[in-house]
Amino acid sequence: MKQGLTFWALLLLPTLLLGIGTVWLVQREADRMEDNLAAFRTARLASLNQHAETAAANLLLAFEEVCEALLDTLAELSESSPEQFERALEALSAENPFVRASGLWRPPAGFVAGSLEGAVGELPWDVSELEIEQVEQRVLEQQLTRNQAFARGQLQTRRELDTLARSRADPARAAPEAAVGAAAPGRRMPGVVAESESASAELSPAAPEPSRSVRGWAWVGDPANRVLWGWILSHSRPQVRVLEVDTDFLYRNLQRLLPESRRQEVTWALSRDGLAESWPREFLTGATSLGSDLPGWTVHYAAPPGEPALEVAAFRWLGSALVLGITLSIGMGALLLRWQAVAAEHEARTKTTFLTNVSHELKTPLAAIQLYAEMLDAGKIQEEAKRRSYLQTIRHETGRLARLVANLLDQSRLDRDPGFRLKRVPLDAPMHLQDFLQQREAEIRAGGFALETRIAAARQRVHADPDALDQILSNLVDNALKYARDGGRLDVEGEADGPDGRYLIRVLDRGPGIPPSFRSRLFTSFARSQTRLERPHGGLGLGLSIARGLARKMGGDLQYAPRAGGGAVFTLSLNRSGS
Template sequence: RFEGGWIPWFTDNRLYIIGWVRPAGRDLVWGLELELSTLLSRLIPDFSLNFPEGHGREAIYVLKDGTGRILHQSAGDVLDPDRVPDLSVSLSPQLPHWQVAVYFTGGGAGHATGRGFLIISGLLVALVLAALLIGGFLLFRESERNRRDARRKTTFVANVSHELKTPLTSIRMYAELLMEGRAASEEKRKNYLRVIVDESRRLARLVNNLLDFSRLEQGRKKYRLERFCLSDFLGEFIDAHRMPIEKEGLSLSLRLPEESAHILFDRDVLEQVLLNLVDNAVKYAAGGGELALVLQRATLAWQLDVMDRGPGIPAGDRPRIFEKFYRGNDSLTADHPGSGLGLSIARRLMRDMGGDLEYEARAGGGSCFKIVISDPEKPEKGLE
């Protein structure tokens, strides 16, 4: 898996383009810089070979940039840049002050030479125009990408601020009620404490997502492998989170295979991925009334399906739900602020561990997220 792109800019009458590519999960970056004026000069053939005897050999063809510097000449000794050419064609307005010029070294300017010069100059103008159009398109595309990223990051900061503020407000309010002795009964006091614990967990998940996002972006995320029983882990997870999930109106179920499922994995990573998926189900699919976890054997791995009966994800959003900062544009996400990082981080964590996270629409309505859990024989890079 690779990521890459093009970064173009125009300076000092020159158009530069840098192409870069980086393997996913590695700090190594490969790059290629193109300076289009040099590239154009390399594309100019030795014009003197293209003309009849007695004409082409007596002419030297030159490409000059906006400062009058000779970028390329077809043959002969180095010319004086200040010498006035015998014939010239301007490349304006595509490249202001650039020109293609011809200098005769003897015998005069034959008709065939002049006609050939005009033809070749016209072809070169077309080549320059094509290069500028390509460069302009790359500049426009890069500008649009930067604008979209800036807008996403602004929305991300606003959403994260809201998500941090909401649980903090609840924690403070119920803590003050307890401190002032306003819990009239033991049952009410326990309810207040339960809200504080639930909101603290929610806050911890958000902070963990932000920390993991930072570590993953910087390549500093470390994993701790341990061998444990996946069936027991899922049973403990269900017991720990059943009450807050069912409180939101979802019935929680777990289906396990008969065979024992022992894996070598990072327990904290698996719990975080599950919490992100369960939190999304509580946010967007509570109306469906069902949340099911199904573990089954897959090829050289275990597959854990997290399924709900909510409205599902619109077909137009499905290819992008694992992009960082991306949130769907429908009214469902508008009612539930979020950072747009949960699914992106979850997939990145699973792939770093040799597994994967996939989505498909559930038959009969709803969503199905497939957690593919590998059991590597030896740790990969970054594992401890």
């Protein structure tokens, strides 16, 4: 117990503490790496958001350039004749891939030219601007008419005053000039014509400035089917030039302007419904909207977590696994050394016990043989009965010594050469069993046992070694004589109803039986029960181990079972010839 505590205290406990401490350090370093990784992810996400905003701004700039170019192209279309303008609209829709359709709108008829037709709900331009412009144009025309009439009246008045002034100064010339002026009213007079023209120029209002054009872009239609219109509202004429943008072609061209997506780097995508693609959960993702100019259009990006995340996880788990593996290896090595030490200690104790038991077992019969032999040799025993008794004791102890030596030799042979084979021959099992019992019957009855046999008379041939079979039966009988003496009865049975047609030999006694705690070690070499029932008896604990080993060498087996009513049952199974 003290050695076990010392082992745990000096080797396993420090190893365990060292492993726990190392794992804690590994986990702490992994946590620090994860904090650095979180900061790295935050900085990378901010950089990606900035790149996304830059990409969105570039797309909006490209969109505005496309819109201005399209409106410039629309404004340059000639309206020299309706037919020519109609052909120009058709050519615009057919030749420009950005234009899906185009048309000309006039109030109140609506679209009067081009491929645009049908109602789209509320118009994107203000129709009232056209009506106000028409009223302003009529007011200007009326004012111009009144100014021109007033100018003509002023010019006539000046002419009459000039004629009157001249007639007063020279009445002789006034009449002819007046007549000439009346006959040729369109003839210019020196000085008067210039003055009149100057007055007319001063009184005539300036011509109205050219009317302004209003441009615009708008999404029209219901939210599910919206289209993008560009329009130019002309004040000089009550009309609006309109074109519809091919948003599919626009989408494909804007996609080409996104940053290039490379393997294991950032992936960019443009969506028109605000929904991103399905990316793994661990990816860094984000989105930037293109605003109200392109509602619902969004720039998305996705970036893999990168090598650091995998490195941190690998460091955490592989480092911990490595430390635990080293710790377990040290612990298992220590346990192996401890097990080997305990096994060596047990082996040494077993050898010591074995030598002690062998010495005792050899000494006992030798001492009896020596004592009785010396008494007989000294001639002190004159009675014939005693002499015969002494000789019988010497013979009994000699047989006991021979069996002891035979058991040692058999055990040594089984341990030294597990692959050796017995000389098996066909054998009449019932006859051989009866012959063996006849040889041992006197000894059995002398030991205070009543022998009962139940052996089937029919011939049953088995494949066995006769000497090995006698050794097994001798060990079983000796075991019963030694431990079941209080039972007073020994039963031996022989029958041919075993499994697979085997022949069974049973040796039954009424002894104390085998304790349950000892049954698992019953057929182990040098195994002996430590109960009080066994302590008074000698023996090396080899008999049953040798018996089972020999039985299995012959292809059979030896099993133990408790006997109903108390006692033990040992069953020897042998293969019959031809099986």
